[in-house]
Structure formats: C-alpha cells, structure tokens
Amino acid sequence: MPINKHSLPVLIVGQGLAGTILAHTLDQANMAFNMVDAPKTYFTSSYAAGGIFNPVTGRKLEKSWLVDELFSYLFPFYRTLEKALDISFFHPMPLFRPFANEEMKGWLLDRKEAIHNEYLRWEEEGVWIENAGWLDVECLLKCSKQYFQSKNLIKEIAINPSIDLTISVDEVHFQGQAYACVVFCEGFHAQKHNPFFGHLNFLPAKGELMKIKSVEPSQEYILNKNGFLLPLGNDGFKVGATYRWDDFSNQPSLSATLDLRNKLTSLGVNSYEEVEMSTGVRPATQDRRPLVGFHPQLPLAIFNGFGSKGVSLSPYFAQQWLAEWKGEGQINSEASIRRFYHLFST
Structure with missing residues (x-):
C-alpha cells in the first residue's frame, strides 16, 4: 500500500465491534477517518455478542x-x-x-x-x-456511536462497493470526498456483498443467546460448562451460545431455545424467567484466524473475521493494522490477508 496519502482520511465501513475498535484506535492516534454504518435493519452480530x-x-x-x-x-x-x-x-x-x-x-x-x-x-x-x-458490547457500540456523531464522523448509509465507490490506484472517492483507503468491517455480510474481499475464507456461524432472570446462580463469576452463564447484574444473565452453519436469518429458532434451556439445566439452573432471545452471525473463518490487511492492488483494506473472539482480538489487531498502514510494522502473518494474495487477480 502507498503511504503518501495520509493527508486524506480513511473511510471505515461498518460500526460493529470491529469497526468501532478500529475507529477508536485511529482516533487515539490522531488519524483522520470517517465512518458509514448501515441502518439498524441491516443484520449484524455485534449486538447479540456474548462479549x-x-x-x-x-x-x-x-x-x-x-x-x-x-x-x-x-x-x-x-x-x-x-x-x-x-x-x-x-x-x-x-x-x-x-x-x-x-x-x-x-x-x-x-x-x-x-x-x-x-x-x-x-x-x-x-x-x-x-x-x-x-x-458489554451493546453499551460500547451505542456510546461510541454517540461519540462519533458528536464529532460528525459517522453517517448511517448502506454502501454498495461496486456502485458507490470510485476507485483509482491511489485513492477512493465516495460522495464527493477523497479517501486514502476504505477499510471494510462488515462482518459476515462481506462474503456475499463485497466484491473485493468476499472470496476469502469466511465460514459464518449463526449464534443465539438467551437473557434470563434468576436468583439461583452466582453473580460473582462466569460459569462455563457446555455453554456459558454470564452474570449481568440485578439477577440478569446471558446464556449461550448455539452454533449453526446452515441458517443465517435474524430470527430466533425453536431448536436454539430448546438447546439453551438444556444448557441451563446442565448448568444447574432450574428456576428462571426467560427475558429475550438474541441472534447474530459470527464472522468466523475456515482457519479460525482473522482477515486483516490490505488489498494487493487497490487502496482498500479489510478488518474482519474475528469470529466469537472479537473482544480479545480486535484491539491488538487494530493496532497492527494501523502500524502497517503507517509503514511502521506488519500484521501477524497468520492474520494478514497476505496469506490469500494468490486468490486476487493481478
């Protein structure tokens, strides 16, 4: 990637967990950026994350x-x-x-x-x-959105990369603004809707969580036994999670509900009130490694593929992404999309 365009901002596409962490990393480094995030009707996994x-x-x-x-x-x-x-x-x-x-x-x-x-x-x-x-991923995302809005850095727009971006060798134009790079943080949607990175080794996995109220379990620790029981305070808990690779709808399923009830039984919780179900699709990959880095020919990048470990992976790799963008380091070879450069047309 050329590094002589840092007078231009970076455009971040997607304000899920990955995009939010990358945006804060750029903000802390005083790097110029803007964000676009699809409307809430555009299904995302971050708001259903166990965290x-x-x-x-x-x-x-x-x-x-x-x-x-x-x-x-x-x-x-x-x-x-x-x-x-x-x-x-x-x-x-x-x-x-x-x-x-x-x-x-x-x-x-x-x-x-x-x-x-x-x-x-x-x-x-x-x-x-x-x-x-x-x-608390939902809290982080909502507060971050307010923060980015207060600085006029984010717009609610669903981008079609093939139509809405004008891409040259050195920069990308979107809505009359020139950007040094567009970095896609779209989660599992990239597999179907991103013509530049959709061919990478995504293996999305749908997951469902249940929120309950109960006075039985401890609020002092997370319980993990063929599932997890996560205390939220005030007798609230998250119970998770399920995995499914053949259904990416945003509707809760009866089979997942039954599975989570069985998990509660195995966790020793028998008296509880079901509050709500949450559904998301994890942007997982076949080799269980993230997809971080830069397109080999175009001023485009990706920050994606963190699966169920986005909370722990994304801060570290956001810093690595920034270091490579600035020419000050390279992304870990197991996470870098350099491992897939042979799949890109020359």
Missing part, C-alpha cells in the same frame, strides 16, 4: 492463540476507552469450568503437570480461569 474474553480454550485448557500479546494489550485498551467515553462496559471477572464428569476430571488431572498454564487455578470441583471477563 466474553477468556485466555484459555478447548477441553485441554490450552492457552488461546497469541493470548499473552492480546491480553497485555486488551486490559489497558478498554480501560482507557472507558475513561474516554466516561462509561463502564469492561468487566473483568473470574470464569469457572466445572469438571464435566469424573472421567474428564481424571483425564485433566493426569495432564495437569503438562499444561503449565498460569491463568489456571485448580480446585476439587473444577478449574478457575483468571484474567477472564466480559465486555
């Missing part, structure tokens, strides 16, 4: 990918952002994983010495995971 960040993954209790780098950046980023927006949405909280059964308990204890995971604290009934917690 959990967890340094440990899988039944083997292994460290998540790049966890040390991600989490050393994640905590100060969100705390700084809370101060800037003058609101609380970042909630560090321990996470407890009960042993599923005696067989799994024995299997894990046999491996305990080989795990060497500093985020774990073992107890008789299960494992505590430190440095976990949750982000």
Whole structure:
C-alpha cells in the first residue's frame, strides 16, 4: 500500500465491534477517518455478542492463540476507552469450568503437570480461569456511536462497493470526498456483498443467546460448562451460545431455545424467567484466524473475521493494522490477508 496519502482520511465501513475498535484506535492516534454504518435493519452480530474474553480454550485448557500479546494489550485498551467515553462496559471477572464428569476430571488431572498454564487455578470441583471477563458490547457500540456523531464522523448509509465507490490506484472517492483507503468491517455480510474481499475464507456461524432472570446462580463469576452463564447484574444473565452453519436469518429458532434451556439445566439452573432471545452471525473463518490487511492492488483494506473472539482480538489487531498502514510494522502473518494474495487477480 502507498503511504503518501495520509493527508486524506480513511473511510471505515461498518460500526460493529470491529469497526468501532478500529475507529477508536485511529482516533487515539490522531488519524483522520470517517465512518458509514448501515441502518439498524441491516443484520449484524455485534449486538447479540456474548462479549466474553477468556485466555484459555478447548477441553485441554490450552492457552488461546497469541493470548499473552492480546491480553497485555486488551486490559489497558478498554480501560482507557472507558475513561474516554466516561462509561463502564469492561468487566473483568473470574470464569469457572466445572469438571464435566469424573472421567474428564481424571483425564485433566493426569495432564495437569503438562499444561503449565498460569491463568489456571485448580480446585476439587473444577478449574478457575483468571484474567477472564466480559465486555458489554451493546453499551460500547451505542456510546461510541454517540461519540462519533458528536464529532460528525459517522453517517448511517448502506454502501454498495461496486456502485458507490470510485476507485483509482491511489485513492477512493465516495460522495464527493477523497479517501486514502476504505477499510471494510462488515462482518459476515462481506462474503456475499463485497466484491473485493468476499472470496476469502469466511465460514459464518449463526449464534443465539438467551437473557434470563434468576436468583439461583452466582453473580460473582462466569460459569462455563457446555455453554456459558454470564452474570449481568440485578439477577440478569446471558446464556449461550448455539452454533449453526446452515441458517443465517435474524430470527430466533425453536431448536436454539430448546438447546439453551438444556444448557441451563446442565448448568444447574432450574428456576428462571426467560427475558429475550438474541441472534447474530459470527464472522468466523475456515482457519479460525482473522482477515486483516490490505488489498494487493487497490487502496482498500479489510478488518474482519474475528469470529466469537472479537473482544480479545480486535484491539491488538487494530493496532497492527494501523502500524502497517503507517509503514511502521506488519500484521501477524497468520492474520494478514497476505496469506490469500494468490486468490486476487493481478
């Protein structure tokens, strides 16, 4: 990418979690940008996100990918952002994983010495995971939108990239304004609607959450056992989540409702009031790595593909995106779309 156009702003397409985090990163770096976000009727996953960040993954209790780098950046980023927006949405909280059964308990204890995971604290009934917690994504997005509106940086527009953008080698024109780069943060919609990046390895996954009211579970920690139970305060909880790869509608399904009720039973919650269901489609990828970087020929970029780990991945990779844009570094090779440059026509 040429880096001699920094006198022009960047245009960010999409104000979901990824676009919002990237916008704040540019804002903190005093980089000029504008945003466009489709109307609310345009289905997005961010408002239905669980928002959990967890340094440990899988039944083997292994460290998540790049966890040390991600989490050393994640905590100060969100705390700084809370101060800037003058609101609380970042909630560090321990996470407890009960042993599923005696067989799994024995299997894990046999491996305990080989795990060497500093985020774990073992107890008789299960494992505590430190440095976990949750982000109130809906609160962050709404407050951020107000912030961007107050600075006249965002418009509610659904862009058709093929029609609405005039693209040359060095810049992009949109509604009479020249931009140094357009970065697409469209979530799973990119697979169908983006002619420049839609051919990348998206593997969207629909997920559904249930909000409940109950006095039974603890409000002090996240419970994770074949699903999660996330305390929201005032006896409110999120229960999740489901995965489906054959239905991307925005309508809750009966099968997901039944699945979440079964999860509540397995989590030991029997008395509760169902409040609402939320539906979203995660912008996941086939190799479970983000899609971050720049088009090999055009002044276009992508910041997408974070799946269910957007809360922990996006702050770190927004900084990497910015560093590469400024010519001061390169995006991690496992996340960079350079791994797909062979798919772009020359």
